[in-house]
Amino acid sequence: GLSLLSLCVFFFNDTATTEIYTLSLTTLFRSVTLASIGLPGLNGFVGEFLIFVGAFHANAALTVVAVSGVVLGAVYMLWMYQRVMFGPLDRPENEQLTDMTPREIAVMLPIIALIILMGVYPKPFLATIEKSVESTVARAVATRVAEIPAIPATPTEIARSHSGEF
Numbered sequence: 675g676l677s678l679l680s681l682c683v684f685f686f687n688d689t690a691t692t693e694i695y696t697l698s699l700t701t702l703f704r705s706v707t708l709a710s711i712g713l714p715g716l717n718g719f720v721g722e723f724l725i726f727v728g729a730f731h732a733n734a735a736l737t738v739v740a741v742s743g744v745v746l747g748a749v750y751m752l753w754m755y756q757r758v759m760f761g762p763l764d765r766p767e768n769e770q771l772t773d774m775t776p777r778e779i780a781v782m783l784p785i786i787a788l789i790i791l792m793g794v795y796p797k798p799f800l801a802t803i804e805k806s807v808e809s810t811v812a813r814a815v816a817t818r819v820a821e822i823p824a825i826p827a828t829p830t831e832i833a834r835s836h837s838g839e840f
Contacts (some may be wrong), residue, residue, distance in 0.1 A: 698774040700759055702782055707755045709789045717792035718813075778824035 709716040712723075722744060735742040763769065774782070792799055 699780055702774070702786070703759065704755060705786055705789070707751050711751045712744065713793075715790070715793045717789045717796075720796040792808055811824070 705716075709718045712721075714719040725735055726741060731742060
């Protein structure tokens with residue numbers, strides 16, 4: 675999500691703030707901003723949820739502090755979106771700003787589809803990292819690098835223990 679947000683900025687071509695009336699670019703930028711702040715149903719939510727569930731088992735107080743940081747980050751991202759998309763016209767050359775080309779849209783659509791797929795059905799993506807997570811947890815327990823409380827060991831188990839089967 676964040677890399678696509680950076681690509682959206684590239685499409686602005688260093689235009690600074692402007693009242694942008696380009697439907698495709700505005701929609702893309704809004705979608706990626708919402709994914710970046712962790713809106714449920716988009717890819718950012720799954721990662722944040724799993725991280726916070728695991729962190730809550732380890733230290734609830736620090737997790738509350740971390741969640742407040744996510745909330746502040748979301749406020750900042752929405753404020754940024756408002757200023758970029760609906761801010762004052764700073765440069766006269768921005769009046770001629772055009773919408774995305776069909777080629778640019780074709781490049782972005784598969785990425786947007788993956789953002790939605792990862793948010794709605796993350797199981798295939800979590801299965802990909804499950805062995806690596808199990809290995810990391812096993813090494814940490816074996817070498818006693820860190821005290822790990824009795825929490826579910828894999829992302830899939832964490833998700834199952836709190837929201838049922840994905």
